[in-house]
Amino acid sequence: MVEKKKTGKAAPKPKKAKAGPAAKPETAAAAPPVAPAAKPTAAAPGVAAASPLDGRPGTGIDTAVMVEHPHAGKINLRGDPADQAFLDAVRDAAGAAPPTDANTVATAGRNEILWLGPDEWLVVTPEGEQGAMETALGAALAGQHVSVVDTTDARTTIRMHGAHARDVLVKGCPLDLHPRAFGPGQCAQTIIAKADVLIHQRDDAPTYDIYVLCSFARYLWDWLVDAAREFS
């Protein structure tokens, strides 16, 4: 927990917004002394990212496989979907406009935009790209009444797939996950075993991404492993 010092806001390098992955150790050392980060290495200045689920044993069941998909960039975005300028600016920055249909996901390359509410979305990027996305959204939306907040470190993602994935989830989730009600490209904020989650169905396997607060991740992971046991 204590070592969990990650990307995001941990290392504000004021003028180096565009510094590529090849940022040199000397640069990092010259940065203002924010917190005594561990000795930077040439490969990765700062401390390696850790997840609450590192090393956690999975289900061992190939019809309900669980893998963690940690550290994906997650940016909370708020704005007015009735404002065309807002939709256009987000499309410019993220590659897709925020979906206005409830409980749906827009995909653009490796970025995804998940609907959270009538004026709220989660922009998901590949690991390490959240800073650039936050900057791009901020620039594209400059002057608009919006909110762009990097929440990458708040949640991790449990990816579950297999023929029994749905059967495992419904044991603790009140959402109707039957294919006639919930399918690929849909997402919903709901609860699993009393933990708040955001569920995104990716395909017909079915594969689900389950976003959960890091503080609930071990609890939910273990609950899911237990719930899957009857399918072994």
Add this chain to the structure above:
Amino acid sequence: MFLIECPWCGPRSQTEFHCHGEAHIARPKYPDAVSDAEWADYVFNRSNTKGVIYERWVHNHGCRRWFNVARDTVSDRILAVYRVGGKRPEVTP
């Protein structure tokens, strides 16, 4: 399972929601100008209806938006769901 129609997310389980009491109770515009009795009425007294009641609900485990509900306290049926700031819909239990 008891389903509630979130005006934003659609039908969801009751367990995703919280009720926060009677709706359409206006805070006195000038609290300094009202009597203790009037203030107490605003703070404490509710209609406690047998029949249709208008309530504030929040989808706290979903989209986290607030909305209003017309509910029959006898049957527990939700008769209408409408947005905050909207007019009380006419409903019959």
